[in-house]
Amino acid sequence: MREQPCVLLLTHSQEPFCTERVAGALLRAGARPLRLDTDDFPLALALSGELDPAAGGRLLLDGEALTVDAVWLWRLWPPRLDAGLAAPHREAALRESMTALRGLLDLLDDAPWIDGIDANRCAENKARQLRLAQGLGLAIPPTLITADPAAARRFWGAHDGQVVAKLQTSLGYSMAGGGGLPTRMIGPADLEALGGLRHCPMMFQRYVPKAMELRIAWVDGRALVGGLDGARCGVDWRHESTASWEAHALPTAVHERLAALMRQLGLRQGAIDMIVTPSGDYVFLEVNPHGEWGMLERDLGLPIGEAIAQALLGLARAKLRERSER
Amino acid sequence: MSKKIMDPQSEGADLPFFAHLLTSQSDPAQSTNGGGAPTYHCLDSPCTKKYPSDDDESTTWFKDSDG
Numbered sequence: 479m480r481e482q483p484c485v486l487l488l489t490h491s492q493e494p495f496c497t498e499r500v501a502g503a504l505l506r507a508g509a510r511p512l513r514l515d516t517d518d519f520p521l522a523l524a525l526s527g528e529l530d531p532a533a534g535g536r537l538l539l540d541g542e543a544l545t546v547d548a549v550w551l552w553r554l555w556p557p558r559l560d561a562g563l564a565a566p567h568r569e570a571a572l573r574e575s576m577t578a579l580r581g582l583l584d585l586l587d588d589a590p591w592i593d594g595i596d597a598n599r600c601a602e603n604k605a606r607q608l609r610l611a612q613g614l615g616l617a618i619p620p621t622l623i624t625a626d627p628a629a630a631r632r633f634w635g636a637h638d639g640q641v642v643a644k645l646q647t648s649l650g651y652s653m654a655g656g657g658g659l660p661t662r663m664i665g666p667a668d669l670e671a672l673g674g675l676r677h678c679p680m681m682f683q684r685y686v687p688k689a690m691e692l693r694i695a696w697v698d699g700r701a702l703v704g705g706l707d708g709a710r711c712g713v714d715w716r717h718e719s720t721a722s723w724e725a726h727a728l729p730t731a732v733h734e735r736l737a738a739l740m741r742q743l744g745l746r747q748g749a750i751d752m753i754v755t756p757s758g759d760y761v762f763l764e765v766n767p768h769g770e771w772g773m774l775e776r777d778l779g780l781p782i783g784e785a786i787a788q789a790l791l792g793l794a795r796a797k798l799r800e801r802s803e804r
Numbered sequence: 805m806s807k808k809i810m811d812p813q814s815e816g817a818d819l820p821f822f823a824h825l826l827t828s829q830s831d832p833a834q835s836t837n838g839g840g841a842p843t844y845h846c847l848d849s850p851c852t853k854k855y856p857s858d859d860d861e862s863t864t865w866f867k868d869s870d871g
Contacts, residue, residue, distance in 0.1 A: 645822055662825045671824035673817030680821055 483509045483794035485787075486546040486586070490555035491515040495772040497552060499783025500790075507791055512546065514539075517555040520575050527582045537585040547794035547801075549591045550786065551598065552768060554579070590793040592698075592746045592786070598767045601743040604646045604681065607765055610742050614735045616762040619686050625679035627672035633682050634664055640685040642713060661714040686753045686761050691715045692726060694750040695771035695782045696740055698789035701728050701750075702782050704774040708753070723777045732760045740765070746789060 485504055489497040493515075501511040519525055526538040537544045557575045559568055583595065593601075601607070605623060612618050622633045623646075634641045644661040663685065688708030695702040705726035712718025728736070736750060739762075749769020753761045774780045819827070 643821070643825060659822050659826055668825065668828065671817055671819065671821055671828070674819045674821035674824050676817070677820035678822060 480798065483547040483791060483798055484545065485509055485511050485790050485794055486544075486549045486589070487511055487513045487552065488516055488549065488554060488583070489513060489552045490517045491558070492517075493553055495776070496770075496783060499772075499775060500550060500552075500786050503784040503787030504790065507787060509787075509791055509794065515555075516553065516579060517558050519557055519579055521558055521560060525579070525582050527585050535585045537582055544586075546586060546589050547797045548790045549583075549586055549589050550790055551591055551593060551595065554595075588797075590797055592790060592793070593744065593767065597744040601745050601748070601765065601767050604764055607739075607743065608762075611735075611739050611762045614738050614742075616732070616735050616739065617759055618762050619683040621684075622682045623679060624682070625675045627675050630672050630675060630680075630682055631669055634669065637684045639664070639666065641682050642685050643680050643682050646681055660712075660717040663713050685713070686763075687755055688753045689756045689758075690726070690754040691719075691721075692750075692752040692754065692760075693769070693771070693774065694728070694736070694752065695774055695780065695785075696736065696745070696748045696750055696765075697782060697785040698746045698792075699737055699740075700785050701733055701736065702771070702774065702780040702785065703728060704778055704780065705754070723774060725778050725780070729760070736762075747786060 487497055487501060497513060501513060504511040514523070516523075524538075524540045526541075527535060528538060529535045554576075556572055559571055559575075563571060580595065591597075608618050608621055620633075620637065622629060624630055624633075641664045642661050643664050645659050664682070688711065690708050691706040691711050693704050693706075695704075703726040704723040706715055706719055706721040706723060710719060710721035715721075732752075740746070740748060743765065745765065745767055748765040748767045749771055750765045751763040751769075753763065755761060771780075771782045775782045817824075
């Protein structure tokens with residue numbers, strides 16, 4: 479029986495921090511981390527899949543069958559295609575490469591994932607997150623998702639103009655940043671432009687006064703929490719903050735409700751954003767299944783990579799035992 | 805039969821509302837007093853930017869390929 483668990487880490491070639499933290503913790507625990515930079519496929523990564531009528535499917539890396547005992551899904555990036563590829567071919571190559579990669583990774587369905595691709599896609603639904611959170615007793619901001627200018631205008635009036643707007647997805651992907659839309663406060667002058675909703679809906683929420691902004695790195699039931707002084711944050715702390723991270727402990731009741739939410743979403747990991755109001759209420763905003771946590775580990779020493787590694791190891795060892803008993 | 809959104813106050817808007825917000829308000833991270841978000845930067849030298857990988861949703865690029 480093979481004794482050293484092998485854990486596959488799905489990431490990308492520019493990922494600067496988190497992957498190595500998890501890999502280091504796995505190594506220290508005696509496991510074998512295998513980093514796979516997904517943007518290397520197909521240009522520089524020799525991945526293949528075989529589907530045999532009798533034996534079933536298997537994933538090959540450099541021509542060898544790849545058996546892993548757990549998979550950590552951190553990032554799946556589109557390929558770095560050859561710069562010389564003509565534009566009409568580039569789009570097809572991009573689409574086909576990502577489709578092929580999705581199929582190849584499906585051949586690892588015998589291994590446990592943190593977290594599976596389909597689970598992530600389902601959990602990224604922000605309306606679903608808010609619906610489930612509210613049902614579990616978590617406070618949420620009044621929210622309107624609409625393409626109807628009149629509805630948005632009514633919502634703005636009903637909340638005395640204390641309304642923010644946000645998109646549910648990014649405007650683009652990159653490590654370069656700057657391509658996102660910060661959550662914005664809606665002023666009276668913006669109302670005249672609401673007709674633009676007919677081109678693209680948006681999410682509107684009542685502005686939540688903040689004593690503290692929280693980012694909660696959730697790992698398999700554990701909450702590793704960083705907070706920012708709300709008085710030193712703008713509407714969107716990701717874009718406007720002079721605060722430094724400080725450690726924070728969640729009330730037990732909030733922790734339990736978040737645990738239930740993550741179970742219902744089918745997630746073992748995620749970055750949860752909450753606001754603590756001046757009156758001490760905890761308001762749930764969203765979960766990003768792959769939200770950044772590197773700054774919390776870097777600045778506060780929170781052992782997030784270690785926690786992820788331990789969660790992966792637990793699953794990997796159980797899978798190894800299962801395979802040895804077959 | 806579907807009902808159409810009729811909003812005489814806002815007909816003729818050419819820009820998506822999010823694009824209006826992008827152009828009508830300055831980026832807070834670029835303002836002189838906003839201070840950016842130094843606590844949120846990525847951690848390597850080519851990645852010292854304002855908005856790192858929250859937007860790198862892992863499956864964003866797994867769009868339906870046959871649609």
